[in-house]
Amino acid sequence: MNLKKTVVALAAAATFSGTVAAEELSVAATPVPHAEILEFVKPQLAEQGVELDVKVFTDYIQPNIQVDQKRMDANFFQHKPYLDEFNAGRGTNLVTVTGVHVEPFGAYSSKIDSLDELEEGAVVAIPNDPTNGGRALLLLQKAGLIKLEDASKITATPRDIAENPKDLDFKELEAATLPRILNQVDVALINTNYALEAGLNPTEDALVIEGSDSPYVNILVARPDNKDSEAMQKLAAALNSEAVKDFILKNYEGAVVPAY
Numbered sequence: 001m002n003l004k005k006t007v008v009a010l011a012a013a014a015t016f017s018g019t020v021a022a023e024e025l026s027v028a029a030t031p032v033p034h035a036e037i038l039e040f041v042k043p044q045l046a047e048q049g050v051e052l053d054v055k056v057f058t059d060y061i062q063p064n065i066q067v068d069q070k071r072m073d074a075n076f077f078q079h080k081p082y083l084d085e086f087n088a089g090r091g092t093n094l095v096t097v098t099g100v101h102v103e104p105f106g107a108y109s110s111k112i113d114s115l116d117e118l119e120e121g122a123v124v125a126i127p128n129d130p131t132n133g134g135r136a137l138l139l140l141q142k143a144g145l146i147k148l149e150d151a152s153k154i155t156a157t158p159r160d161i162a163e164n165p166k167d168l169d170f171k172e173l174e175a176a177t178l179p180r181i182l183n184q185v186d187v188a189l190i191n192t193n194y195a196l197e198a199g200l201n202p203t204e205d206a207l208v209i210e211g212s213d214s215p216y217v218n219i220l221v222a223r224p225d226n227k228d229s230e231a232m233q234k235l236a237a238a239l240n241s242e243a244v245k246d247f248i249l250k251n252y253e254g255a256v257v258p259a260y
Contacts, residue, residue, distance in 0.1 A: 022051040025231045027220075028063035028075040031056050032196040033248070033256050034218070037100070038076060040247050041238040050231045058176055060129060064221070068092045073226060074235070076100070077193070079216035081131040081154050097227050098236040099217040101248055102257045103192030105135055106206030107143070110183045115143055115207050120166050122186035128172035130155040135216060136189035137161070143208045192255055202255040217259040 025045075029035040035056050042052045055072065057063050063075035064086050078086075080096060087094060112118065126136035134156040140146050147163035148156050158170040171185065178188045179198030192202050202209055210216075220239060222232055238244065245258045 022046065022049050023231045024051045024053055025074070025235060026053040026055060026072045027235070028055050028057050028066050028072045028077070030058065030060075030063075030077040030193050032193050033101070033103070033252060034076045034193065036251070037239065037244060037247065041235070041241075041244060044238050044241075044243070045234060048234050050234050052235070060175060064090070064092065064094060067094060067221065067223060070223070074220060074222040074232060076218070076220050076239075078221065079131070079218055081135075081216060082129065083219065083221060085129075085131050085155060093224060094221050095224055095227050097220040097222050097232060098240055099219050099259045100239045100244075101218050102210075102214050102216060102259050103218060103255070104202060104206075104210040104214055104257065105132075105139060105189065105191060105216065106195065106202050106209035107136075107139065107187050107189050108179075108182060108195065108200060108205055109187045109207055111186055112207070115145060115187070118145070118166055118168070118186060121169055122166065123169045123171060125171045125173050125178055125181060125185045125188040126158075127175040127178065127189065127191065129175060130157070132175055132191060133157055133172060139189065139208060139210060196252070196255060201253075203253060 027038055029038055035054050038052060038054045045052050060078065063077050066072040067075050074097065083094060086092065127133050131154055134154045137146065137148060137156045141148055141151065145166065145168065146161050149160050149162040153160060175191050176194055178190045179194050182188050195202055220236055226232055240260045248256050248258050
């Protein structure tokens with residue numbers, strides 16, 4: 001049999017057997033809970049002809065850069081206020097595919113059991129990125145510790161504090177480092193994914209935590225050129241399934257809340 005006939009025969013055999021090459025979809029994610037949720041849906045997607053390749057990152061910058069530069073197809077780690085700020089600051093045009101869950105943001109301490117115990121001049125660590133730093137300050141404002149010049153500014157920084165009765169000393173640090181320096185400060189405002197990685201239980205250990213009305217829904221993010229692809233839409237549907245909702249409720253016990 002000549003080469004041409006061999007190729008035709010192999011193609012026919014593949015068609016007859018129903019074998020279809022899986023489409024690969026690469027997704028950047030932070031470890032907990034994002035990568036865990038993606039690993040959970042991987043078998044379901046495989047049955048639909050999508051091979052999900054999950055790459056774990058421990059920072060909030062590279063996942064967006066990787067997608068923007070087309071090294072990855074999508075990412076799953078952030079909320080929309082952060083994405084909006086990133087796009088504006090970096091000149092990128094990443095877009096939301098679907099919302100998945102909320103991770104209520106909390107304040108933690110290894111030194112005190114209540115925010116009422118904070119002494120004058122206490123050191124408070126918050127994330128140094130604009131949206132999560134602002135989110136931390138909004139939570140402290142809600143707890144009555146400070147008052148911002150603009151009570152609703154989601155990108156507030158310590159410079160936007162109008163009233164600070166206890167003269168709290170704010171330290172702005174990379175979000176991923178906050179659990180590691182918890183014993184070096186009086187209070188740290190920590191994103192739930194990093195709190196979970198550090199073995200903290202947000203529903204039990206947080207001194208104050210956001211309610212279920214949080215606007216910070218974690219989203220699946222892609223580019224305009226691939227957000228509507230068949231594989232991406234299959235992933236979006238899987239992340240919004242009842243199976244994932246049950247997985248979140250069972251495994252995170254209120255530390256992560258479905259947003260659909």
